[in-house]
Amino acid sequence: MGQAVTSDDNGKASNDFEQARNDEQLKLRYAFWFALAALFALVVVFVIGSHEWSDDIQQAAAVISPVAGVVGTIAGAYLGHQAGSAGREREAAERRELLHRLLGDNTST
Secondary structure, X not given: OOOEOOEOOOOOEHHHHHHXXXXXXXXXXXXXXXXXXXHHHHHHHHHHHHHHOOOOHHHHHHHHHHHHHHHHHHHHXXXXXXXXXXXXXXXXXXXXXXXXXXXXXXXEO
């Protein structure tokens, strides 16, 4: 919530930046595992579909295509949201740093 910006010896607003960096790394780690799980699900559906309907490629495509579309849409939405959130957090940290530089050490957000 409202946390004061602290300065170290070099005059940098380090507390908020460290927290933002840690949060961003954690989100990237979750996004990686989410994308890997989505890719694994697509591979499983492809393998099952290709073995189950190996003689009828149209039926296999009819099963695999909707699953790939849904998983791709969900993964894209999730990863897009993560990228947007990271940009918003970066902008907020830059704004806090600018306020800190303009107004001095008594700035709180």
